[in-house]
Amino acid sequence: MPNPEHQQAQELAASAELAKARGDSEAAHSLYARAADLELEGFRQLSQNEPRSRGILAVSYAALLFKARLYDRAEVAICGLLADPGIPPEFRDELRDLLQVTWEERLLESARLRDSGAEITVALRGGTIGAGTAPAEVAAHYLNGFNLLFSRIAEHEMGHPLRRQGPPPPAVQKLFQARATQASAGSYRFSLKLLEPVLEEGSRGPDAHRVSRLTLEVLRAVAHNDQAALTDAVPAGSYRLALARLIRNIVPAGDALAEVEIRTESDGPLEAVRLVPEDRLTVNEAIRALRSLPEQAEAREETIAGTLRAVHLDQHWIRIVPEEGPPVEVITTPEDLDDVIGPLVNRKIVARMSRGGRSERGRPQLLDLELLED
């Protein structure tokens, strides 16, 4: 233990974590701020002969300021710590990462002052993402993926039955405005803004803020496979499966992207939902739990990896071209929706399917389809 101040700072930080788990964000921020002050005291008492201890406490101090949402202080503190040649290189890297996200938070806060409407902000980080830039394919995939998810949730909120084909109703499409936001260090960000529509007298419009909050509730419930929370948020079972599959399309696959962070207009960094590649396992568990498959004693299950080359959901088939061998035509069901499968066309996918049983003319029946990891 370096000193009693560090010990007290740890205890306060732990208390802050427990307050946050209870949902008391205000208390958590206050405790993090007090912990940061003590951590700074602890840091100052260390000698230059303890470089690792200084590095550990320096990062801890900066992280605590960030968690307390004291972004101006965090910026000044991190710049000061980076100017200290006694901080070892591995900790300087961590401080730079913290400075990048601190700048992002400051930009986000200043943007909110200009626009208080309901919106979802999405940040892509790590892997191939640069400072305010992203490979066009990745950016387009995520813009489209969130647009589709947001549309489905608005349709649910507006009381529409589950759409099996075609685009969202015009009334829903008119609600959205996707905007790429200004460049910021370390991530590529965009936001989806909900507009307040002018409605005819007597017609029902969505509560824009509720749609954005519901989006996060659904994302959190699916990412954690919390079926009870998902049922609370989305009572309609058919919607739950559709939303879980749309969410899987936006969970990072492989090393191209390290993290997708999503938050509403009123969330701070601690309240944001983060999707990381390992969440794929949990989301798959959620999908399996949602999809009740009929018992088919004589059916056998197969998995095929390849490129999705053709989709004709009106005729209930898709075509997959494996790495080797001839194309495989797979039968789909009404549960397979075009906004879930469409974005996977011409991409590497893995399909789970069953053969035998009630499969039509020996063709396999699709059980599940997802983007293949890199």
Added chain:
Amino acid sequence: MRKPSQVVTGTATARDRATGSALVVPSTSMPTRKSPLPALGSLHLRHPGFYEPLCRAYADAAAICLSESHTSPIEIEIRREGSSCLRELAWAEPLPDALASWGNSHEATEQGACSVGLATVETELGMVALSRAETRTGADFYVGPPGQSLERAHRLEISGTKTGRLRDLYSRLRQKIRQTRRGLSRQPALACVVGFRVRMVVLTSPEMEAGDA
């Protein structure tokens, strides 16, 4: 390779052992039975970096994750480089308060894994949590022998999973190792993944896995 739909319950099968050992942590012999893991709710007595209320909350989280698939006590397999052992792990049935406060399954898995991971590090390596390591989104731990200064401490990255498949456990371990190497290449570090459903803890040092992940 196991089909994605198949689920393993209980301890590892021979095939899993072969697959797992080929991936990251060689397990060269049958696991030997050793002394139990310490009580999770009292780790704070020996771990100065594990604040008591947090220790108790994380122990509750571990109990919730374990109770989903098992009844206390169980034998949990601990794999390290070249060795494997079985240790008893006991827990108290989670109370309604604890169940309510750990409604978030993902956080319960991660924090419960910290509890089991620290108990494993104490038993296997004689190390205790010396300090929390604050990060942007949470905290890791610095561990070392009791009384050691932070100057020579190891950073401990812990993760947990409730998957029923060993290959997922090893996949998570590889991700942790990559993450540890990327961010902390010049620090001594340990990576630990706790598989609640498969009753297994895998503990490794990324330096020892340098040619693998």
